[in-house]
Amino acid sequence: xxxxxxxxxxxxxxxxxxxxxxxxxxxxxxxxxxxxxxxxxxxxxxxxxxxxxxxxxxxxxxxxxxxxxxxxxxxxxxxxxxxxxxxxxxxxxxxxxxxxxxxxxxxxxxxxxxxx
Amino acid sequence: xxxxxxxxxxxxxxxxxxxxxxxxxxxxxxxxxxxxxxxxxxxxxxxxxxxxxxxxxxxxxxxxxxxxxxxxxxxxxxxxxxxxxxxxxxxxxxxxxxxxxxxxxxxxxxxxx
Numbered sequence: 001x002x003x004x005x006x007x008x009x010x011x012x013x014x015x016x017x018x019x020x021x022x023x024x025x026x027x028x029x030x031x032x033x034x035x036x037x038x039x040x041x042x043x044x045x046x047x048x049x050x051x052x053x054x055x056x057x058x059x060x061x062x063x064x065x066x067x068x069x070x071x072x073x074x075x076x077x078x079x080x081x082x083x084x085x086x087x088x089x090x091x092x093x094x095x096x097x098x099x100x101x102x103x104x105x106x107x108x109x110x111x112x113x114x115x116x
Numbered sequence: 117x118x119x120x121x122x123x124x125x126x127x128x129x130x131x132x133x134x135x136x137x138x139x140x141x142x143x144x145x146x147x148x149x150x151x152x153x154x155x156x157x158x159x160x161x162x163x164x165x166x167x168x169x170x171x172x173x174x175x176x177x178x179x180x181x182x183x184x185x186x187x188x189x190x191x192x193x194x195x196x197x198x199x200x201x202x203x204x205x206x207x208x209x210x211x212x213x214x215x216x217x218x219x220x221x222x223x224x225x226x227x228x229x
Contacts, residue, residue, distance in 0.1 A: 042206050042219030107160035
């Protein structure tokens with residue numbers, strides 16, 4: 001597709017359940033990023049992939065959060081034992097390169113996660 | 117460390133009047149600065165970027181921003197607001213050589229007919 005695609009657009013789950021959020025980056029983009037946007041806040045960095053490997057996962061809030069990108073394209077963000085505080089919009093972005101002036105990140109529309 | 121402060125959480129203007137969205141940044145290194153716009157239920161869209169070339173940066177849809185190092189500011193302006201400009205705007209800083217974007221809390225722009 002032309003842009004970053006995220007599915008589902010909305011996800012409602014119950015406290016304690018497991019969820020997976022999918023991101024399909026722009027074709028050819030080697031770098032992929034996940035951000036989380038809580039209500040009334042700007043997006044906050046979670047994790048960054050260069051190819052298949054997680055180059056920086058320092059933004060993941062705790063070990064209930066995990067992300068994979070097994071073939072260097074599609075990525076899945078996985079959240080175990082969801083809590084109400086996990087409710088947010090999860091944004092995915094991709095870029096052709098990383099670092100500075102060429103680091104133009106293109107964002108998907110996000111997945112709105114609601115934990116009841 | 118780097119940070120961004122958007123000085124107004126909400127700005128309201130009349131259609132056809134100028135827009136000013138204020139942003140101050142803090143960065144230990146020469147930063148790249150961006151403005152992104154977010155329309156409801158749509159992805160963040162890049163408006164413009166500053167990367168240490170010209171200090172006055174022109175973006176899409178008539179927006180521009182001026183980098184002022186002495187004031188550590190990167191305010192976004194537009195001479196004449198359109199109804200379609202109503203959205204949330206984010207000022208973003210990216211330290212040179214880094215991939216992490218640091219976002220401000222956003223400014224919601226309302227345009228009154």
